[in-house]
Structures are given as structure tokens and as C-alpha cells.
Amino acid sequence: MKPFRTHRGRVAPLERVNVDTDQIIPKQFLKRIERTGFGQFLFYDWRLSPDGKKNADFILDQPSYQGASILLAGKNFGCGSSREHAVWALADFGFRAVISSSFADIFANNSSKNGFLAVRLDEGEVAELMRRSREANDYHLTIDLEQSEVRDDQGFRAKFPMDEFVRHCLLNGLDDIGLTLQHEAEIGAYEARHAVPVALLSSQP
Amino acid sequence: MEAAIRSWEGSSIAVRRACRNPVLCDRLKRRCPALGLRTSYSNVFCNPLMAAKRTLFEKIWQRHLVAQPAGRSPILYIDLHLVHEVTSPQAFDGLRASGRKLRQPARTVATVDHNIPTEPRGTPITDAIAAKQIAALQSNCKEFGVRLFDMDSPDQGIVHVIGPELGLTQPGMTIVCGDSHTSTHGAFGALAFGIGTSEVEHVLATQCLAQQTSKTMKIDVRGRLEEGVTAKDLALGMIGQIGTDGATGYVIEYAGEAVRGLSMEGRMTLCNMSIEAGARAGMVAPDEVTYAYVKGKRFAPQADEWRKAVECWRGLPTDEGASFDKVVEIDAAQLCPFVTWGTNPGMVAPVTGRVPEVRSLKEADRRATELALQYMGLEPGNRIEDIGIDRVFIGSCTNSRLEDLRAAARVAKGHHVSPKVRAMVVPGSQRVKQAAEQEGLHQIFLDAGFEWRESGCSMCLGMNPDILQPGERCASTSNRNFEGRQGRGGRTHLVSPMMAAAAAITGHFTDIRNWEFQS
Numbered sequence: 001m002k003p004f005r006t007h008r009g010r011v012a013p014l015e016r017v018n019v020d021t022d023q024i025i026p027k028q029f030l031k032r033i034e035r036t037g038f039g040q041f042l043f044y045d046w047r048l049s050p051d052g053k054k055n056a057d058f059i060l061d062q063p064s065y066q067g068a069s070i071l072l073a074g075k076n077f078g079c080g081s082s083r084e085h086a087v088w089a090l091a092d093f094g095f096r097a098v099i100s101s102s103f104a105d106i107f108a109n110n111s112s113k114n115g116f117l118a119v120r121l122d123e124g125e126v127a128e129l130m131r132r133s134r135e136a137n138d139y140h141l142t143i144d145l146e147q148s149e150v151r152d153d154q155g156f157r158a159k160f161p162m163d164e165f166v167r168h169c170l171l172n173g174l175d176d177i178g179l180t181l182q183h184e185a186e187i188g189a190y191e192a193r194h195a196v197p198v199a200l201l202s203s204q205p
Numbered sequence: 206m207e208a209a210i211r212s213w214e215g216s217s218i219a220v221r222r223a224c225r226n227p228v229l230c231d232r233l234k235r236r237c238p239a240l241g242l243r244t245s246y247s248n249v250f251c252n253p254l255m256a257a258k259r260t261l262f263e264k265i266w267q268r269h270l271v272a273q274p275a276g277r278s279p280i281l282y283i284d285l286h287l288v289h290e291v292t293s294p295q296a297f298d299g300l301r302a303s304g305r306k307l308r309q310p311a312r313t314v315a316t317v318d319h320n321i322p323t324e325p326r327g328t329p330i331t332d333a334i335a336a337k338q339i340a341a342l343q344s345n346c347k348e349f350g351v352r353l354f355d356m357d358s359p360d361q362g363i364v365h366v367i368g369p370e371l372g373l374t375q376p377g378m379t380i381v382c383g384d385s386h387t388s389t390h391g392a393f394g395a396l397a398f399g400i401g402t403s404e405v406e407h408v409l410a411t412q413c414l415a416q417q418t419s420k421t422m423k424i425d426v427r428g429r430l431e432e433g434v435t436a437k438d439l440a441l442g443m444i445g446q447i448g449t450d451g452a453t454g455y456v457i458e459y460a461g462e463a464v465r466g467l468s469m470e471g472r473m474t475l476c477n478m479s480i481e482a483g484a485r486a487g488m489v490a491p492d493e494v495t496y497a498y499v500k501g502k503r504f505a506p507q508a509d510e511w512r513k514a515v516e517c518w519r520g521l522p523t524d525e526g527a528s529f530d531k532v533v534e535i536d537a538a539q540l541c542p543f544v545t546w547g548t549n550p551g552m553v554a555p556v557t558g559r560v561p562e563v564r565s566l567k568e569a570d571r572r573a574t575e576l577a578l579q580y581m582g583l584e585p586g587n588r589i590e591d592i593g594i595d596r597v598f599i600g601s602c603t604n605s606r607l608e609d610l611r612a613a614a615r616v617a618k619g620h621h622v623s624p625k626v627r628a629m630v631v632p633g634s635q636r637v638k639q640a641a642e643q644e645g646l647h648q649i650f651l652d653a654g655f656e657w658r659e660s661g662c663s664m665c666l667g668m669n670p671d672i673l674q675p676g677e678r679c680a681s682t683s684n685r686n687f688e689g690r691q692g693r694g695g696r697t698h699l700v701s702p703m704m705a706a707a708a709a710i711t712g713h714f715t716d717i718r719n720w721e722f723q724s
Contacts, residue, residue, distance in 0.1 A: 020549070023689075045689045105453060165277045187272075197506065198510070
């Protein structure tokens with residue numbers, strides 16, 4: 001996993017609440033068996049009309065938000081389906097982080113497994129960043145995971161919460177399967193105490 | 206540690222109740238001669254010394270803790286891992302890339318459900334990418350030794366339908382699947398939640414997950430549900446009340462007279478929709494209804510093992526007086542048949558109600574409501590019963606079990622689908638389909654003009670050819686009315702199976718409480 005320490009990037013404001021993972025990456029693209037190449041399908045139904053033409057009004061296709069790497073969105077971002085493809089699509093498109101006042105639990109979990117940041121600020125702070133990013137042409141933010149802080153060049157500064165262990169893994173790009181396997185002996189001991197039910201073993205597989 | 210034990214023994218009841226340290230608790234258990242001698246299966250969840258008052262969630266969580274490394278997320282053991290074709294290929298690739306094996310093939314069970322066609326089995330799959338994904342699951346299961354209920358298996362079905370019907374799902378278990386509706390299995394008093402593909406790989410490799418604990422929420426449903434008001438209506442009413450993020454960060458336990466009165470199918474419907482309120486898991490404490498459902502199922506404990514298992518499960522329900530982080534009360538008498546009018550499951554109104562006036566809403570909700578109504582092609586103040594429909598979908602992991610089909614067939618019997626409506630019934634599994642056919646339900650549906658199809662997720666998410674056309678309006682028994690969920694431009698209204706069947710016949714939403722049933 002790619003470590004995340006500090007990232008400075010252009011901000012794109014997506015002024016919608018409850019952005020569900022069906023919008024982030026529609027189902028017809030979930031049939032691919034690879035982890036890569038999902039960026040082209042990000043927000044597909046919002047970005048492209050049914051005949052495949054670009055919707056010039058959509059925020060990510062407006063000139064002042066080209067190349068944005070930080071997405072700003074309304075509350076409850078990433079709700080709905082557990083599809084990790086949503087995070088893969090955001091990252092593949094070029095985003096390193098989403099800032100919102102709340103995230104669905106599974107989306108937040110999936111983010112942390114991909115070196116992608118789900119940054120939670122309070123509603124007032126998100127509203128202020130929305131205003132600044134709309135008003136300024138080429139608005140940039142810095143997300144500093146070491147300080148757990150978001151800041152801009154005009155004096156905005158806000159701390160964000162992050163589980164300490166998740167932060168540690170993100171900062172160091174750690175593979176948490178490897179970390180769990182450090183507890184091989186305890187897993188083995190647990191399994192010795194709780195055998196697999198007989199019925200499950202019958203005529204396996 | 207000795208100091209910790211002394212401190213614990215000298216502490217107040219409140220502090221003891223709050224004890225969440227499994228290592229300390231394990232030591233205390235070993236120290237206590239009474240508990241030390243009682244090594245029977247039944248004491249697994251019943252440890253009076255450890256914490257006098259615990260919730261169902263806390264009992265299962267604590268029992269499955271493998272390790273609590275300092276400064277890290279606790280490591281939780283997973284009893285059952287359900288796998289399907291859409292969220293697993295990248296996880297198996299990850300195992301291959303790192304040279305890892307599947308740790309517990311016997312605790313891993315796979316099926317195909319999300320993208321398979323519901324045409325008669327044997328019809329070639331014309332979608333080459335879908336066919337490739339199915340083939341990938343087949344070869345991965347073969348390579349890693351996973352039991353697969355494939356397309357042609359009599360046990361194939363939606364993963365959350367077959368787990369319970371095969372007896373794989375049991376009280377007290379930890380169950381995960383790369384699908385958010387894994388919350389369904391909580392109906393059995395299991396801790397069951399959806400995970401992403403990275404976590405699928407983690408469980409395949411370690412049979413564990415590194416997890417932060419959740420907060421607990423009790424949803425207490427007082428009173429009884431009126432005739433015609435179902436578990437689906439309870440779920441929709443609950444989400445309407447607390448919102449689509451009302452339970453984010455929580456595990457819900459459903460309790461109260463109305464919940465106790467639900468069948469296992471009803472409890473599954475309710476727990477299934479927990480994720481639509483933001484909760485990763487929803488649970489119902491097991492009782493005689495649960496045991497009667499599980500008993501005799503293919504993978505359920507048998508004979509003496511069954512007796513021991515039930516004895517153990519009886520220790521699961523939340524202790525009297527245990528505390529929750531949040532309690533929500535719902536008055537069952539206030540519930541009615543509901544219909545969603547918007548683009549998330551919290552945008553819901555009684556069938557006798559109207560689409561809300563945007564002016565009457567809080568400012569923060571206005572824009573989302575305007576966007577939703579624009580997408581849905583509705584105006585504020587429209588009467589729900591005046592909304593005409595083009596399609597009906599009866600199916601999905603929420604409402605595709607035998608009881609759901611019986612309820613819909615009872616409504617359909619002796620009637621005919623409106624000439625302007627195309628209605629399909631998609632049983633949740635091959636076993637459900639077969640049982641329904643034995644009862645003649647398929648004939649009732651076919652006579653009434655419904656399509657009777659093969660099992661799968663189908664039009665719940667439209668990954669297979671079953672999709673809405675742009676602008677088509679659908680009464681659906683599924684779980685999500687998100688934009689484009691059932692097909693780009695499609696408009697989904699979530700309802701119960703009875704309400705869906707009635708809408709198919711009249712061509713618009715109809716209060717099932719006034720229905721004229723034909724015998």
C-alpha cells in the first residue's frame with residue numbers, strides 16, 4: 001500500500017449529500033475482475049449522458065477543477081453497497097482523499113485499505129471549504145496526516161479524527177494482512193479451542 | 206496483570222460491567238473454581254464473573270476476540286465467510302500475488318448470484334464480461350478448495366438466502382461477506398456484516414479481521430404490527446424515522462413485541478435493511494422461533510451437538526439491564542404500508558400519504574429532495590396512490606423467501622396484472638423456487654400474468670440483463686432506490702411483497718389493507 005503522509009492538491013466541491021457507491025461506480029462496471037482501470041467510469045451516470053457525451057456541467061469536468069485530487073462532498077458519503085470498486089475508481093481517477101462531515105462505515109474501511117483518506121470535518125468546516133472552493137479559482141488544500149490536519153493558504157486550519165492504528169498503517173503503507181499474521185499463534189490457539197463444525201467438513205469442498 | 210485482577214475484584218459493579226478486556230476476563234474465568242469446572246458448551250456466552258450485564262453484540266464480540274495487540278485494532282475471528290463472484294476475484298488475485306493460502310476452506314462457502322441471468326438455466330450467458338467473472342469464481346474455488354454452489358446446483362441462490370436455508374448461518378456466529386446486505390444473517394443472533402474486497406482477502410488469508418468495535422443501538426418496537434403491515438414496512442418506517450445515516454457507527458439490536466412476533470423471514474428482512482440506516486449489522490436475539498428454523502437444516506448441528514448448541518445459544522440474548530449507547534423507540538401502531546418516493550430508502554411516505562412539500566422541509570434537506578423529485582419525475586404534494594407504475598420486481602435478499610412469495614401470491618390469486626405493467630417474480634434460491642412450485646405458487650403468479658424466473662439478485666441491482674429502461678417506474682421489494690440502481694434512468698419505489706403484488710394488479714400504489722383477497 002502506498003503510504004500517505006501529506007498531500008497538497010486541487011479541490012473539487014461535489015455539493016450533494018448521501019452520495020452512494022452506486023453513483024460513484026455504477027454496477028455495470030463491477031464485472032471486471034481487475035483492481036485497476038475504474039477511474040474512467042467514476043460518477044459515470046452524472047458525468048456522461050446516456051449517449052456517451054460528457055455533461056459539461058458536472059463538477060469534475062469544469063476547467064477550474066481539472067486535475068483535482070481532493071473531493072469535497074456532503075454528509076454520509078459512500079453509503080450503500082460495500083463495493084470497494086468505489087475507492088478504486090476515485091483513486092484511479094486521481095483522487096487521494098475525500099473530505100465530508102460523515103462517511104458510511106464500509107466506505108471508510110475500504111478507503112484505509114487503499115492508502116486513500118476519508119477525512120471527517122464538522123459540517124460547518126465542510127460548508128466553509130465548499131464556499132472557499134467555489135469562490136476561488138484553483139483552490140488548494142493540504143491534508144497533513146502526520147498532524148491530522150487540513151489547511152489552506154488563507155488561514156483555514158482544522159484537525160480531523162482518525163483511529164490511531166489506521167493512521168499508523170496509512171502513514172507507513174502497512175499491509176494489515178501481514179500484521180494479523182503476526183498473531184498466527186493466537187489464531188491457531190483460538191482454532192484449537194473452537195473446531196470447525198463437523199457438518200462443514202463433510203464432503204468438502 | 207495480577208494488579209489488574211486485584212483492581213477488578215475490588216471494583217464496583219459498574220466498572221466490572223464496563224470491562225472489555227478479554228485477556229483479563231479469561232484470566233478471571235480460569236481463577237474462578239466454579240467457572241473453571243463448568244467447561245460445558247453452555248458457558249461460552251454465559252460468564253457471570255466477566256461482566257454481569259452484556260448485550261448480544263458484546264457477548265459475540267468478546268467470544269471471537271483472538272488478540273488485542275496494544276495500539277492496534279482488535280483481531281476478531283470469523284466463523285463463516287460467504288463469497289460471491291463480484292467482490293472476490295481481486296481478493297483471490299491478492300492471495301496468489303503474495304503466495305498466501307486460504308486459511309479455512311471449510312469456513313468459506315461460495316455461490317454465484319449477482320450477475321447471473323434469471324433466464325432458464327442452460328441459456329448461454331451472452332454478457333462476455335459477466336461470464337468471465339463467473340468463470341473466475343469457478344476456477345478460484347477449484348484452486349483454493351472452496352465449496353461452490355454453482356449455477357447448476359440445487360442449492361444455488363442469493364448468498365443471504367442460501368446461508369440461512371442451508372443452516373450455515375447459526376446463532377452466535379461471526380459472519381462476513383463482500384456484500385453490505387450481510388446484515389441479513391443477524392436475524393439469527395449472529396454478528397454479520399459486509400466487507401470490502403481487501404477485507405475479503407484478509408479473511409481468506411487469516412480467517413480474522415482487524416476491527417474496531419461498534420457502538421450499540423437498541424431499536425425497541427413496542428406493540429404489534431397491524432394486518433398488512435410487514436417487516437419491510439417496519440424497516441422502511443425505521444429508516445424514515447432515524448435517517449439513512451441514523452445508525453452509522455452502530456450495531457443495531459432489534460427488540461420488542463413486534464420483533465418477537467416476526468417469523469425468521471421477517472427478521473431477515475428487517476436485519477437486511479439495517480445497512481440502509483447506516484448500521485453495518487442488525488441483530489435479533491435468538492429464541493424458539495430461531496431454533497425451530499435452524500433445526501434439521503443441512504449444515505446445522507445434529508443430534509447431541511444440536512442439544513449442546515441450543516443450550517449455548519440460550520446464553521446469547523442481551524442480559525436484563527445491559528446498557529446500549531443509544532435507544533430508539535418505535536410505536537408499531539404508528540406503522541403502515543410504506544412506499545419510498547425518493548432516491549434513498551429514508552425518503553418514505555405512508556401509502557395513504559403524499560410526496561412531501563419541499564417548503565415544509567429543513568433547509569438542509571431541500572436541495573436533496575428537489576434533486577430526488579426531479580430524478581423521480583414527481584411533484585411535491587402528489588398522492589402516493591396516484592403514482593402509476595410500469596414494472597414490478599418481487600425478489601432480492603430482502604424479500605425473496607418462501608414467506609414473501611406466499612404473501613405476494615395471496616394478493617395475486619384470482620387477479621390479473623395490469624396490461625400496462627410488466628411484473629417479474631425472482632425466487633431467492635433454487636430451494637425457494639422448488640418449494641414455491643410444490644405449493645403451486647408459480648401457477649398463481651403465471652395465471653395472474655407475472656413472470657416466474659430463476660434465482661439470483663436480478664433487478665435489485667441490475668447487474669444481469671434484468672434492468673429498467675430510462676424513465677420506467679418500478680414497485681420493487683428490494684432494498685435500494687438509489688438513482689440508476691435498477692437501470693440507468695429507472696425510478697424505484699421500495700415496498701413490501703404484498704404492496705408490490707397489489708401495485709402490479711392495479712397499475713398504481715394501492716393500500717393493501719383494503720385489498721379484496723380471492724380465495
